[in-house]
Amino acid sequence: MTFLIIFLVALAVSAVGFHRYIWFISIGYGFSIAAIGTALLIMFGVRHELTAVTAIMAALLVVYGLRLGGYLLAREYRSSSYHKVMQQAIDNGNNVKLPLRLLTWVGCALLYACEASPIAFRLQNHAGTDAVAIVGAAIMGVGIILESAADLTKNRFKQQHPHRFCDVGLFRMVRCPNYLGEIVTWTGVFVSGVTILDGAWQWIAAIGGYLCICWIMFGGARRLELRQNKEYADDPQYRHYSEHTPILIPFIPLHSLSNAKWLIG
Template sequence: MSSPTPDTRSSRTSLIAITAALIIGALVALAGSQGGATLAGVPLFALAVGAAFAIQVFAFIPAALLRSERFFDLTGSLTFAAISAALVLLTPQPDIRSWILAAMVVLWAVRLGSFLALRVRRAGSDGRFDEIKKSPLRFLQVWVIQGAWVSLTAAAAWIAISTDAAGREPFGWLGVVGVMVWAAGMVIEIVADAQKSAFRADPGNRDEFIRTGLWSRSRHPNYFGEIVIWLGVFLTAAPVLVGWQWVALLSPLLVILLLTRVSGIPLLEARAEKKWGDRADYVEYRESTPVLIPRLGRAGERVG
């Protein structure tokens, strides 16, 4: 019997990944729907999760036909915004927490979507997809996984937004703290992204690494801001979570895991090491600057 070809193994892996993403989404939808409002007898949170996956699959169709990933990131951002807005409008008698959480997610998504759209416009194609988009099944895999990412990341907000009226609580001090934490994360992320965009726009910085502004205090301040944002969302949602709804804890945990262990910091650190690892100034920057949590003290001259 002949061994499986690389294409066969790749297809099998993609099918497993797609199935796993769908199962995870279904389990989260089931758990988070406990005590939630319904529409025609169907839990609103489950409808939100189903819509997140459906939007990705529908968007995949023209993307596969065109073999283009240009609107992949934008679709993810728009999914966050559209479902959050729809959810708060469909929830019976939404309270102040529901409106605030929807606004938090929508504002974050609009900001991120516009930032990514401008980046795609400047950069053109995304090298991550060069090989993936040649295989329809592998390409579908990343879209379905994006559906799982949206659903799990937004879980805390969506569960709290769609909580049944009987399970609601006064906004309270923890809600205020959550909003303040979210706002701090937004400021950090926006400033870090703006500083890096300005750095890259300067022709004199071609093939250089940024080490000014927030980047003198953290090697990845934008990721720190992103983590803080979703911690703020979770804190705002936490007072109304009960029973299996605590699956919402996956929201900040997933963001932390992805950025620190999977697709964020590890990939960028490896790329930076390959590009500048033999330069003394980069080695000094790497060794004197925290990888994620910004240094609060005065930045040194050589990395400030």
């Protein structure tokens, strides 16, 4: 029942994608996660079934979702250069037929519910606080901070250097630290549930949500690489940067995903 509720919450919020197709996976994503966190706080708070760690994790979902959704919404309307680039790089969905829109809507809502499911299942299963939950919550916090810092760094850099690739701060560690932060956040969510998942369905939902978001983030990194390769192809500084800085995972010498056509995006 808990999973069904958070799925319906995600379904309701992500319906903003019917206004603009890309919002199913951008603004609708962020605010759906925030709404799921809010729903968990309300549902289990009124029943006095929240523990300190589950309250923190649900609150982190709210913080994560509001920050991401708000950031994407502001960028959508305030950054004309970003809007122009996205119009060129991503199909705006104007020609997507209603059946595919409906499938995207339901699929996205299901993914968002699966991503958050380890926290929901911990509450549903009346699991207490354990070391794994504490570690998972800490990893979540690190991921949110990492992603926020990366977005802030790139936003400030692009205001001063609109035609140059960002290679300062966290971008010296990896070329896509915002996507890394996303992966770290959901790694924390998944880790928090590994000791309390009960039955095949809960494991399938938790593992499926985690693997899907990791796949999407690697796909996003590939999409960014292809776009930057096209934009900065003649810049020797960019070529040096891309050849010596891991694309997504620190200390792992994976510098390119351009040939990984199986990745989404």
